[in-house]
Amino acid sequence: xxxxxxxxxxxxxxxxxxxxxxxxxxxxxxxxxxxxxxxxxxxxxxxxxxxxxxxxxxxxxxxxxxxxxxxxxxxxxxxxxxxxxxxxxxxxxxxxxxxxxxxxxxxxxxxxxxxxxxxxxxxxxxxxxxxxxxxxxxxxxxxxxxxxxxxxxxxxxxxxxxxxxxxxxxxxxxxxxxxxxxxxx
Ligand SMILES: Cc1cc2nc3c(=O)[nH]c(=O)nc-3n(C[C@H](O)[C@H](O)[C@H](O)COP(=O)(O)O)c2cc1C
Numbered sequence: 001x002x003x004x005x006x007x008x009x010x011x012x013x014x015x016x017x018x019x020x021x022x023x024x025x026x027x028x029x030x031x032x033x034x035x036x037x038x039x040x041x042x043x044x045x046x047x048x049x050x051x052x053x054x055x056x057x058x059x060x061x062x063x064x065x066x067x068x069x070x071x072x073x074x075x076x077x078x079x080x081x082x083x084x085x086x087x088x089x090x091x092x093x094x095x096x097x098x099x100x101x102x103x104x105x106x107x108x109x110x111x112x113x114x115x116x117x118x119x120x121x122x123x124x125x126x127x128x129x130x131x132x133x134x135x136x137x138x139x140x141x142x143x144x145x146x147x148x149x150x151x152x153x154x155x156x157x158x159x160x161x162x163x164x165x166x167x168x169x170x171x172x173x174x175x176x177x178x179x180x181x182x183x184x185x
Contacts, residue, residue, distance in 0.1 A: 001064040001127045010123055010140070011174065013131025016095045016166035018053060025128065026097065027130050030170035032124030033101065036116035044107035047160075048151055056164070059098075060091040063141035080137070091137055095164035098135070102143065102157040111160055118161035128177045 003008075030047050031172070036064045038044065050056060083089055092098060101118045103110035122132040141147055141161040 001161065006123045006127055010126040011131070012171040013164075013168045013172055014093045014133060016053075016093060016131065016164075017169055019096065019167040020051070021130065021165055022168075025130075026148040026165070027037075029121050029124045030099070030126075032134060033117040033121040035037045036113065036120045037071035038116070039107065039109035042096065042107045042110075042113070044104045044110035045114050046102045046154075046157055048098070048100040048102060048153060048157070050151065051096065053094055053096045055094040056095060056098055057090055057159070059138075060089075062147075063091055064089070064137050066141045066144070067137065071103065077084045084137075089107055092135075092164050093133065095133075095166040098138075098163045099165060100159050100164050101150075102153065103157055103160045103163040110158075114160040118163055121163060125165050129167070130165055131172075132163055132165050135164055136163045155174075 026049055033047070034045065050059070067084050068081065081170065098119060101114045101121065103114045107113065122134070125132045136164065139159060139162060142151070142162060148157075148159075
């Protein structure tokens with residue numbers, strides 16, 4: 001697949017079939033992720049994989065409880081209260097797999113590097129006919145000590161990009177892009 005075609009064809013996927021994603025495929029996507037550039041080539045990333053739609057459904061319930069009751073009331077969470085309070089809303093959309101791209105400080109630009117790795121991962125998934133979605137909602141809950149321990153995150157691993165992967169039930173429609181501001185000098 002042509003790279004621009006991949007860039008323009010990738011969509012945030014919010015509905016998945018039950019089909020699992022094999023470890024070989026996940027490993028190949030992580031291989032693509034680590035082809036990303038990184039500041040001073042420090043490659044300050046690592047990956048935590050959670051497998052199983054049922055496991056992710058349980059994690060969704062716990063994360064939603066935390067977001068609704070325990071997390072700081074930031075305006076964006078307040079705006080999403082109704083969605084989060086819906087019993088049927090699964091934060092991970094029924095996906096069979098979650099890959100968390102984690103940053104490893106002390107690299108000062110680890111966050112930026114991990115975002116590039118995450119985009120690579122999503123594009124590589126798209127090239128293989130898989131859907132993906134970055135689940136920013138999950139991050140505050142993933143940062144909790146108890147969650148970190150459960151998922152086996154090391155003390156220096158900071159979750160940056162939680163990305164669900166799986167076979168899409170339908171290919172989502174493209175979302176509109178605003179015309180960007182461009183200053184020509
Ligand atoms: C940092 C970040 C956080 C996101 N968090 C969520 C999320 O929690 N839930 C969700 O459904 N989509 C999330 N998305 C997906 C965006 O909503 C989606 O990329 C955007 O609407 C544009 O659609 P497209 O990816 O199909 O082009 C996130 C995307 C990014 C980059």
